[in-house]
Amino acid sequence: xxxxxxxxxxxxxxxxxxxxxxxxxxxxxxxxxxxxxxxxxxxxxxxxxxxxxxxxxxxxxxxxxxxxxxxxxxxxxxxxxxxxxxxxxxxxxxxxxxxxxxxxxxxxxxxxxxxxxxxxxxxxxxxxxxxxxxxxxxxxxxxxxxxxxxxxxxxxxxxxxxxxxxxxxxxxxxxxxxxxxxxxxxxxxxxxxxxxxxxxxxxxxxxxxxxxxxxxxxxxxxxxxxxxxxxxxxxxxxxxxxxxxxxxxxxxx
Ligand SMILES: Cc1cc2nc3c(=O)[nH]c(=O)nc-3n(C[C@H](O)[C@H](O)[C@H](O)COP(=O)(O)OP(=O)(O)OC[C@H]3O[C@@H](n4cnc5c(N)ncnc54)[C@H](O)[C@@H]3O)c2cc1C
Numbered sequence: 001x002x003x004x005x006x007x008x009x010x011x012x013x014x015x016x017x018x019x020x021x022x023x024x025x026x027x028x029x030x031x032x033x034x035x036x037x038x039x040x041x042x043x044x045x046x047x048x049x050x051x052x053x054x055x056x057x058x059x060x061x062x063x064x065x066x067x068x069x070x071x072x073x074x075x076x077x078x079x080x081x082x083x084x085x086x087x088x089x090x091x092x093x094x095x096x097x098x099x100x101x102x103x104x105x106x107x108x109x110x111x112x113x114x115x116x117x118x119x120x121x122x123x124x125x126x127x128x129x130x131x132x133x134x135x136x137x138x139x140x141x142x143x144x145x146x147x148x149x150x151x152x153x154x155x156x157x158x159x160x161x162x163x164x165x166x167x168x169x170x171x172x173x174x175x176x177x178x179x180x181x182x183x184x185x186x187x188x189x190x191x192x193x194x195x196x197x198x199x200x201x202x203x204x205x206x207x208x209x210x211x212x213x214x215x216x217x218x219x220x221x222x223x224x225x226x227x228x229x230x231x232x233x234x235x236x237x238x239x240x241x242x243x244x245x246x247x248x249x250x251x252x253x
Pocket of ligand 1: 097
């Protein structure tokens with residue numbers, strides 16, 4: 001820069017210009033850093049995501065971790081929505097099924113699916129055969145339900161088996177948001193104790209947020225020592241363990 005020219009300029013103008021430049025720089029940094037990262041999902045086209053980890057949780061349930069394109073990428077799935085996964089059944093025929101990741105957009109760089117694999121299930125076959133290093137074709141987001149923080153006073157959730165994943169996703173988003181005071185009451189039904197999916201994660205949420213999250217497990221074939229519900233979910237269980245119907249209560253199953 002021409003220093004002689006600067007000497008001719010009024011110092012007050014120079015200070016004004018410097019302040020303006022700093023303000024613009026701070027504004028740009030703030031705008032850039034507060035901008036939500038764009039999700040990598042495409043609602044129109046399937047995109048491939050590489051399986052980087054597979055953890056067997058029980059004889060027929062596994063957790064699949066898929067890498068996103070970069071360590072800071074986010075999936076871009078609104079709370080309450082799901083993805084479509086494409087695979088091949090045992091006959092080599094294409095099959096597309098919906099799944100709800102158990103991770104949120106606050107988990108960057110990867111996403112996880114907890115999958116229950118049925119002996120004769122078509123997409124179950126695809127997941128059973130999937131090995132680390134292979135890719136899964138995913139499209140989304142899908143679904144009409146969208147959760148807005150503070151939308152209701154309390155949620156009454158009723159889930160069975162693998163139907164827990166959408167509930168877990170919404171519950172986690174509510175409970176981990178310090179600005180969201182919504183209470184979550186969940187009845188979770190399964191056949192046996194071993195069938196309970198995400199038990200550790202659910203217990204973790206219940207112990208971290210004891211005032212906001214209550215779970216009542218129901219088992220059709222309970223173990224000898226069991227303090228949850230027994231049999232099928234009844235009207236009495238719903239009346240006792242879910243919030244009573246009201247305008248500011250949402251029920252989901
Ligand atoms: C919004 C949403 C989110 C979901 N999220 C998850 C999730 O996160 N995790 C998850 O595990 N699931 C989830 N599901 C369920 C998932 O979409 C599939 O329905 C599930 O994985 C079973 O699909 P499949 O193709 O393997 O089974 P299917 O082929 O549809 O079979 C379903 C059942 O029929 C039985 N069956 C099939 N063929 C035969 C046959 N010839 N003889 C006898 N029995 C047979 C199977 O054993 C199985 O019990 C979700 C569903 C929805 C709607």
